[in-house]
Amino acid sequence: MRRPLIAGNWKLHKVCDEAVDFARELLDAVGSKTEVDVMVAPTFTSLFPVCQTLKSSPISVGAQDIFWESKGAWTGEISAEMIASTGATHVIIGHSERRQFFGETDETVNKKLKAALSCDLTPLVCIGETDEERSTGKTFDVLKGQIKGAFEGLSPDELAPVVLAYEPVWAIGTGNTATPEMVQEVHAFLRQFVAEFTQKDLANGMRILYGGSVKSGNIAELMALEDVDGALVGGASLEVESFKGIVRYN
Numbered sequence: 001m002r003r004p005l006i007a008g009n010w011k012l013h014k015v016c017d018e019a020v021d022f023a024r025e026l027l028d029a030v031g032s033k034t035e036v037d038v039m040v041a042p043t044f045t046s047l048f049p050v051c052q053t054l055k056s057s058p059i060s061v062g063a064q065d066i067f068w069e070s071k072g073a074w075t076g077e078i079s080a081e082m083i084a085s086t087g088a089t090h091v092i093i094g095h096s097e098r099r100q101f102f103g104e105t106d107e108t109v110n111k112k113l114k115a116a117l118s119c120d121l122t123p124l125v126c127i128g129e130t131d132e133e134r135s136t137g138k139t140f141d142v143l144k145g146q147i148k149g150a151f152e153g154l155s156p157d158e159l160a161p162v163v164l165a166y167e168p169v170w171a172i173g174t175g176n177t178a179t180p181e182m183v184q185e186v187h188a189f190l191r192q193f194v195a196e197f198t199q200k201d202l203a204n205g206m207r208i209l210y211g212g213s214v215k216s217g218n219i220a221e222l223m224a225l226e227d228v229d230g231a232l233v234g235g236a237s238l239e240v241e242s243f244k245g246i247v248r249y250n
């Protein structure tokens with residue numbers, strides 16, 4: 001079945017030493033065996049030392065973004081191969097903050113997804129509606145469009161490693177977690193839509209994470225939902241104690 005994944009997105013937090021110290025403490029707290037897959041996403045500058053610290057541990061490391069070209073005159077960008085060379089195995093693509101503040105589109109998400117898959121990085125593809133889109137009844141159309149755009153030109157076999165992260169924009173960093181009913185409704189819809197758009201087996205095996213103000217106090221009820229296969233956690237992944245409470249939710 002689908003093994004849950006709990007992923008921490010550190011965003012623009014922690015310099016190298018802090019990131020490495022945190023990784024050590026997290027490893028101590030979580031132990032050498034976990035009941036769920038665990039991943040942390042430091043900034044690019046901390047990827048290599050955090051990967052070294054977590055080498056041979058059950059905690060995976062992911063980048064927060066990626067560029068689609070493999071090399072060339074693209075000042076400031078980081079390729080899939082460069083990410084993989086740090087030891088990182090995962091990458092977050094299309095986070096709503098990238099979409100909101102850095103011009104990320106479904107088209108660039110698609111290019112980044114292809115680049116990640118070409119280097120065997122496990123992509124966490126983020127989708128989600130804004131407050132206005134939800135209140136005007138557009139949630140499902142928005143999500144469909146984001147999935148279609150992201151998966152364009154990729155076969156079911158190629159899409160097999162993809163993890164979807166449903167992150168309603170209005171729930172990110174706001175303390176307003178979506179209700180369990182809302183989350184299950186959307187996750188079931190996403191699985192059904194992925195089945196129709198690609199293949200049923202792919203949809204059944206695809207991990208769909210929820211993200212948006214997840215904390216130790218609400219993770220258990222979210223994880224109990226049939227179509228929730230883990231969480232993408234921002235704020236509550238920044239302290240070892242709170243992240244540990246999420247990873248060890250049961």
Ligand code: PEP
Binds near residue numbers: 009171173174212233
């Ligand atoms: C996120 O950044 O992906 C996120 C879900 O943040 P938070 O948990 O802080 O809402």
